[in-house]
């Protein structure tokens with residue numbers, strides 16, 4: 001493949017068709033870092049309003065570093081995977097205290113920030129500092145696997161190594177920002193998962209895929225486990241009792257207190273949510289404070305108004321909303 005011609009076609013297409021996204025209007029490394037942390041495991045459409053609110057509230061690493069953790073988590077609420085918010089907060093502190101407010105430009109420096117893995121480090125180098133480096137997100141992996149008709153599973157080290165090697169062959173000598181953005185955009189808009197729009201593809205003359213809809217190949221999936229979580233609804237007429245988690249997944253967040261043993265009555269709310277390789281059914285049962293098991297985690301009752309400003313894991317917030325909706329719909333005072 002002639003990489004110069006390939007890059008020329010790709011960039012020309014991107015200039016005409018690339019989406020106007022808020023993090024594409026800036027090269028501020030802090031803003032890029034924020035967007036990349038938010039975009040991990042979350043869609044572009046969901047991230048846009050969060051990114052805009054965040055940048056208004058915390059426009060610099062210094063502003064974020066000076067904020068209380070509860071304010072940071074509260075603004076993150078709804079994006080899920082709160083560890084990203086904590087890591088971003090810790091990274092901002094390190095940048096503003098140890099690095100005099102400068103986001104590192106080099107791979108090692110970026111990897112030394114909390115929560116920055118290979119992908120995010122490379123993305124910041126490309127988008128903030130215009131470095132031509134391999135940024136391997138799901139879109140880029142799919143495009144490369146198809147362009148080169150790669151048959152190794154891309155979720156194995158060997159398969160991903162092949163993708164990286166092929167991508168490195170395509171990288172331009174300079175202009176990482178535009179090249180990487182264009183590859184990602186091609187994957188998002190044309191070379192999509194499932195059935196790609198090959199007729200509209202600006203680089204189809206360079207593509208070796210025979211059955212692109214079957215690529216990329218993935219290793220067989222691990223089975224999803226099912227699990228049930230019981231939680232308590234303790235309501236005194238004005239406030240609901242919550243418990244501050246110390247468990248790794250939700251550390252610092254206020255959740256409905258866990259319920260041990262047999263539930264006292266049928267669930268007041270039930271919903272399901274997914275975490276890595278698990279499908280969890282959350283059942284919320286009405287009970288009293290006295291019937292809860294003792295816990296080292298702090299408990300506190302919050303009024304409806306207070307619930308709006310504290311960080312609550314999304315499934316528990318949804319469960320609270322369900323019980324409250326039911327309470328108001330049926331006029332119950334429990």
Ligand code: SF4
Pocket residue numbers: 143146147190191192196197198201202203204207208209212
């Ligand atoms: S020709 Fe089709 S499969 Fe190949 S890169 Fe373009 S959209 Fe993807």
